[in-house]
Amino acid sequence: MTARCLEPTSANIAMAVERLLQGELVGMPTETVYGLAADSRNEEAVRQVFITKGRPIDNPLIVHVAQPEQARELSPDWNATCDRLAERFWPGPLTLVLRHGGRVNDYVTSGHPTVALRSPAHDTALELIRAAGRPLVAPSANRSGQLSPTTAAHVLDEFPAEAFPVLDGGPCSHGIESTVLALSDDVPVVLRPGAVTLAELREELPRVEVPVIGEQVAAPGTSLRHYAPNTPAILVRTDELDEQLAETEVPAVVLSLGFREASLPHQVIEMPERAADYARGLYAALRRADLLGGAVIMIEMPPLTDGLWRAVNDRLRRACVERA
Numbered sequence: 117m118t119a120r121c122l123e124p125t126s127a128n129i130a131m132a133v134e135r136l137l138q139g140e141l142v143g144m145p146t147e148t149v150y151g152l153a154a155d156s157r158n159e160e161a162v163r164q165v166f167i168t169k170g171r172p173i174d175n176p177l178i179v180h181v182a183q184p185e186q187a188r189e190l191s192p193d194w195n196a197t198c199d200r201l202a203e204r205f206w207p208g209p210l211t212l213v214l215r216h217g218g219r220v221n222d223y224v225t226s227g228h229p230t231v232a233l234r235s236p237a238h239d240t241a242l243e244l245i246r247a248a249g250r251p252l253v254a255p256s257a258n259r260s261g262q263l264s265p266t267t268a269a270h271v272l273d274e275f276p277a278e279a280f281p282v283l284d285g286g287p288c289s290h291g292i293e294s295t296v297l298a299l300s301d302d303v304p305v306v307l308r309p310g311a312v313t314l315a316e317l318r319e320e321l322p323r324v325e326v327p328v329i330g331e332q333v334a335a336p337g338t339s340l341r342h343y344a345p346n347t348p349a350i351l352v353r354t355d356e357l358d359e360q361l362a363e364t365e366v367p368a369v370v371l372s373l374g375f376r377e378a379s380l381p382h383q384v385i386e387m388p389e390r391a392a393d394y395a396r397g398l399y400a401a402l403r404r405a406d407l408l409g410g411a412v413i414m415i416e417m418p419p420l421t422d423g424l425w426r427a428v429n430d431r432l433r434r435a436c437v438e439r440a
């Protein structure tokens with residue numbers, strides 16, 4: 117373990133909290149992906165998050181709370197529905213977007229009238245927020261537009277030259293980002309599919325709407341290309357994969373579902389068949405695919421689109437959008 121990568125002991129958490137309260141950044145494990153945490157009430161610290169990530173200033177940050185009471189303070193619209201959703205899904209991978217009524221710094225929200233709130237299901241993250249005594253912003257700890265980190269080592273790979281410490285909470289249990297649910301309009305809308313599925317949300321909110329997969333949502337920070345490897349990636353249907361591989365003259369790395377052999381120069385990364393396992397391993401697999409040095413990543417299209425596959429397919433589509 118390097119000097120920057122720390123076991124989440126009480127002493128290291130106390131040190132991390134001290135840094136946060138001084139306006140510095142900390143790499144924080146969550147159940148979705150690793151976050152780059154900062155004090156949500158400290159404008160300078162929040163600005164530093166944007167600078168460190170190279171994140172466009174118009175892409176608002178999610179505010180992480182330890183419990184629903186802390187979220188309630190940040191929105192005049194927190195109501196019984198929010199209580200119910202928090203009761204069922206928090207701590208967990210559901211982000212609620214609500215009007216903030218001026219209670220949150222403009223840098224956090226990118227000047228929008230809404231704030232995104234969630235409580236992460238990770239002991240270390242919850243301890244940090246509790247001990248800091250204030251909500252923390254924590255966008256994924258990667259350079260803007262790159263793959264989200266799902267281990268502490270990924271965070272160090274993304275930021276080898278920065279000084280901030282990373283608390284090592286092990287590999288993320290979900291491995292993809294939270295479901296973002298907007299409650300700020302008449303009809304609840306899923307702005308980003310994630311680990312909490314549409315079916316689960318509809319058990320609580322039957323009217324919740326979701327845009328068609330691949331369709332652009334009119335929400336901040338939902339640009340089509342995102343969560344993308346450096347190598348160009350394409351989605352290929354199972355029945356077209358063999359032909360595509362045979363025709364491809366450059367070395368390809370295949371993210372394959374189910375066993376498949378490929379002759380050199382092509383290489384195969386076997387992906388798990390269960391959606392939860394696929395999601396958990398996706399970003400690490402794309403990082404590996406980048407390192408294998410192929411000229412193209414061919415991603416075998418998952419045959420299913422419901423449940424957690426919706427979120428997986430969303431990330432795969434974005435990973436395959438060409439660089440602008």
Ligand code: AMP
Pocket residue numbers: 175176177178213225228229230231232254255256293296307308335336337338
């Ligand atoms: P991440 O990039 O994982 O930190 O997630 C941030 C995403 O949450 C943004 O890209 C938006 O899609 C959504 N989000 C955050 N804050 C807001 C907000 N104030 N209003 C609407 N969506 C938001």
Ligand code: MG
Pocket residue numbers: 255256264
């Ligand atoms: Mg991100």
